[in-house]
Amino acid sequence: MTSDTDRRPAEERLREVFAHLGAVTAYARRRGSRDADGIAAEAMSIAWRRLADVPCDDPLPWLYATARNLLLAERRAASRTAAAGSEPSVPAPELHELDPQLDRALRSLCPADREALLLVAWEDLAPTQAARALGLKPTAFRVRLLRARRRLRAALDEERRPASLVQIDVEGT
Amino acid sequence: MTDLTLNRLRAANPFPAATAVDEDALFDRIVLAPADRRLARKPRSYRRPVLVLAAALVVGGVLASGAVSGWFSHIIAGPTVKAEYAAAQNLLTMPPGYSWPPLNWPRNSVTSSGAGGAFAVSLDQDAWECYWVDAIHSGDLDAEQRAQAALDDLMANHIVIAPAGAPEDYAPPQSAGTPTLAFADDGGYQYKQRMYAQAAAGKPQLLEQSCRANGPGSRR
Numbered sequence: 001m002t003s004d005t006d007r008r009p010a011e012e013r014l015r016e017v018f019a020h021l022g023a024v025t026a027y028a029r030r031r032g033s034r035d036a037d038g039i040a041a042e043a044m045s046i047a048w049r050r051l052a053d054v055p056c057d058d059p060l061p062w063l064y065a066t067a068r069n070l071l072l073a074e075r076r077a078a079s080r081t082a083a084a085g086s087e088p089s090v091p092a093p094e095l096h097e098l099d100p101q102l103d104r105a106l107r108s109l110c111p112a113d114r115e116a117l118l119l120v121a122w123e124d125l126a127p128t129q130a131a132r133a134l135g136l137k138p139t140a141f142r143v144r145l146l147r148a149r150r151r152l153r154a155a156l157d158e159e160r161r162p163a164s165l166v167q168i169d170v171e172g173t
Numbered sequence: 174m175t176d177l178t179l180n181r182l183r184a185a186n187p188f189p190a191a192t193a194v195d196e197d198a199l200f201d202r203i204v205l206a207p208a209d210r211r212l213a214r215k216p217r218s219y220r221r222p223v224l225v226l227a228a229a230l231v232v233g234g235v236l237a238s239g240a241v242s243g244w245f246s247h248i249i250a251g252p253t254v255k256a257e258y259a260a261a262q263n264l265l266t267m268p269p270g271y272s273w274p275p276l277n278w279p280r281n282s283v284t285s286s287g288a289g290g291a292f293a294v295s296l297d298q299d300a301w302e303c304y305w306v307d308a309i310h311s312g313d314l315d316a317e318q319r320a321q322a323a324l325d326d327l328m329a330n331h332i333v334i335a336p337a338g339a340p341e342d343y344a345p346p347q348s349a350g351t352p353t354l355a356f357a358d359d360g361g362y363q364y365k366q367r368m369y370a371q372a373a374a375g376k377p378q379l380l381e382q383s384c385r386a387n388g389p390g391s392r393r
Contacts, residue, residue, distance in 0.1 A: 010208045037194045052211040121182040153178045
């Protein structure tokens with residue numbers, strides 16, 4: 001990988017991967033990153049360094065998986081900083097733009113269920129792509145997605161219940 | 174996927190797929206770094222069995238002659254690698270708050286002479302980069318200068334560029350006494366120099382990326 005002739009095919013291949021920069025940035029932003037552009041840029045740098053690992057036909061699931069790992073590292077670093085007291089803990093802006101019912105319903109799901117739903121609904125991945133992004137077999141992913149949909153529906157139904165009923169329940173305990 | 178719940182979730186998608194960064198500049202910056210070396214490997218060609226047999230006979234003959242006993246003196250195994258790693262720790266300094274991680278090297282695995290020292294140089298460089306990033310974030314100018322000086326020293330005295338066309342197991346000649354890391358001749362050394370110059374000029378983005386990718390936290 002020393003001459004321009006050697007690098008050109010690699011650069012062309014990276015161009016194809018790089019076309020997904022906007023999608024990866026939006027993914028990081030939707031998941032609450034404070035530095036979505038930085039996460040996307042780092043995912044692309046990693047793709048360049050590990051280009052042989054990036055699937056030629058469909059790099060997007062690989063990029064989302066890489067971005068998710070970077071997001072987790074960002075969260076860990078933020079919690080360490082907050083724990084050390086050097087910076088006030090700022091809640092992740094994740095899901096802030098949503099209507100409150102949907103926001104609460106999504107937050108009530110476990111992270112694995114929520115990620116399965118969001119990869120399909122927001123990232124517009126096919127189940128097989130989303131399965132690759134999560135390192136799951138397609139069948140396992142479909143089962144997880146089905147359960148996540150049911151749980152989200154149940155949570156939304158719960159949200160729709162009249163507040164007075166909920167209060168009677170609470171007062172009666 | 175016609176579920177009403179999912180449709181509602183889809184409609185609530187809060188951000189479009191757009192980025193505010195200068196994509197061309199970012200692309201150019203990324204490809205400045207060394208590319209994945211695995212892409213440069215030529216596909217394996219099938220050789221005729223006769224040639225393989227002839228080569229085996231030649232190698233066997235040379236080995237039998239005893240003329241090659243010295244050829245493998247640069248190959249070392251686990252205990253030597255660990256000894257080199259330990260010796261290097263006496264010659265290199267970790268930044269405050271960092272410590273040398275234990276080196277897990279299988280006893281029956283071999284490598285080139287100097288690999289233990291090279292591994293220590295690499296870890297030391299990663300640690301100082303992260304120390305520098307922390308110093309920048311906390312505005313500690315003394316720590317920033319310490320980090321820059323330590324990295325300059327590593328680049329000048331412990332990191333070399335392998336000659337063009339050198340094999341993957343290239344061992345620098347001075348590695349016997351001084352822990353030395355050899356960078357391939359693919360622009361990686363110059364990339365590090367640019368990274369440090371930019372960080373010193375108040376643009377630590379590349380340094381931060383390197384710390385995120387290679388720093389002690391990334392190895393957990």
